[in-house]
Amino acid sequence: MDGIPPGHGHRRVGSRHRGGERRTPRDAARRGRKTRRSPGTDRHRFLLLRSAPLTTLVMFDDERADGWAPFALTRPCGELVFGRWTLRERLERVARTRVAGHVTRPWLRRYAEPGAPRCLDADGLSAPCTAWNARAVPSLDAAWDDAPANLWVAGRLAGVRLGADAGPPRAKWFAAPRPRPGLPDRDVPGVWLGQPWDLVSAGPDRRAADLAAAPGPAPELPDGCWRLGNAPIRFGEGAQVEPGVLFDAREGPIELGPGVEVRAGTRLGGPLYAGAGSRLLGGHISSFSGGPRCRVRGEIDRVTMLGYSNKAHHGFLGHAYLGRWVNLGAATVNSDLKHTYGSIRVGPPGRRRDTGLVKFGCLIGDHVKTGLGTRLETGTVVGAGSSLFGAEPPPRWVEPFSWGDGRDPEPHRRGDFLSTAARVVERRGLEGTPEFRDWLGDMWDEARRP
Structure with missing residues (x-):
């Protein structure tokens, strides 16, 4: 895939006052044969777009999201996965329209990631538009209009929807x-993400x-595989499952996306989603x-990994976000x-x-590498672009x-x-475009700025 064209820069002046609080209230019969796609899987994946949305939809990061280390340095918070989808993809499903872009930190003006919208100039928007806080997570059944x-x-302001005659x-x-004076209030069912570790705990x-909300019946499992529990199990087109795989659906559904491969000797426990x-x-x-x-092996428990990440060897990884x-x-x-079973501190x-x-393991930023036998202590946060190795554990x-x-x-020298980073991307068949290098260079410059 080609990189998304570079977005435009934006300026944002950080205000330090508090605001926005309302004071009143997913059939291989033999090894190597592709599985059949589950009925309804395409409907589950397909975003039902409105043919002519009446308002431009944008996501923004507020002052609190700006502090979401280690991820805020490298991406808009709307491009973080929470549950089955990114926060942006969830909003698009609810609103039934595409997010036009993100308003976020200035050094992400050239953010260039396949499939994601660009970053926008905060002072260059026009009405009609809807601005939605990336930390607000709407329920999938939330009603939405223009x-x-x-x-x-x-009870907290999550966004504003403005008509054509309003100033953006x-x-x-x-x-x-803060609320826009003169507009009616509309409650949207959902929850808030307060801190980055909420992505792990919730x-x-x-x-x-x-995954339970996905329509369609579960397929027949491939020969030589077993299941426990009654939650749905679904396969995307071209998914391949070798004999000797156990699907444990007692705790939740299991969905394998298009082209996913599962090797013999793997035990999959729901809720689990493996992307394309x-x-x-x-x-x-x-x-x-x-x-x-992603490539995954070992004892993995309550872990989210964004795309193209690897834990391809044995060993434990738990309560972690990569x-x-x-x-x-x-x-x-x-x-x-x-050891004390006490509450874990981070920072x-x-x-x-x-x-x-x-129970909380680690947050690991984009483009991080660890060497043979690296041990990460409880509550470790590893900043983006780091390369860690050696016998002694790195700092928390x-x-x-x-x-x-x-x-x-x-x-790490620029x-x-x-x-x-360019070599790693090209090994996966993607192109390390000039825009990609510019975006990463901007991140390095910001992180190492005196």
Whole structure:
């Protein structure tokens, strides 16, 4: 696939006041034969678009989303997976129209990822438009129309829908949105994501609900495979499952996307979604969401992986969220539970925050690499573009674009990082376009800015 054309830059002035709170309330009979597609799977995947939407739909990151390390450095928060879909794809299903773009951090002006919309100039929007906060997660059954309104989720302002005669929102508004005077209030059922670790703690339940909502009956399992439980199991077109795979659907549905391969000796536990072209290579993989084209093996529990990431070797990975283009070396493992069974704190030294979670593993940014036998401690956050190796565990907070072993890695040189990233992308048959390199270079510059 070709990269998305580079988006336009935007400026945003960060306002520090608080606002936007409302004060009143998815049949291989033999090895190698492709599975049959589940009836209804296409309907599940297909977005029913309105032929002529009356308003432009944009997503924005507010001031809190700007602090969502390690992912805010490299992507709009709407391009993070929560449940079965990205936050943007979920909004598109609810609104039945495409998101035109993201209003987000200035250094992402050249964000260029296949399938994702560009980033927009916050001061260049025009009405009619609907602006929606990426941290607000609407229910799939939420009603949606084009009538102007202030849009509220769980008592907090989630967005605004403006008519043709209204002035569009400007940069300051996106940082700390406030209701538009004179517009009626409209409640939209849904929930909020407060912190990036909410993607880990709330992800499995959301994934189960999303997969359960898929229409159509489950297919017959391939010969030599077994199932436990009654939740739906679905296969996308061209999915291949070898004999000797156990589908455990007692805790939730299982969906294999188009072209997914599952090797013999794999136990799949729902709720689980494997995106197009992913390869599940063995081990016990449960409560997982990943893809497209991820490679997964080992003991995997409550893990989300964005596209093109690899954990292709044995070892434990639990309660974790991985960005795109991550590669975990052989025998890389993480911890997700403290010896004291106490609440896990996350953040840089001197500014750690209590997650309130007893089980939480790690957040790993885009383009991170780990070497042989890397051990990640409980609550580790690894910044984008880092390359970690060595016998000693890395620190629990790794700054973006770090390189080396032990507790004090060095900066990852800009040219070395860009060359490696381009080689990795090209190995998967994609093109490391100039736009792609420019986007990554902007990220490096921002992270290493004095």
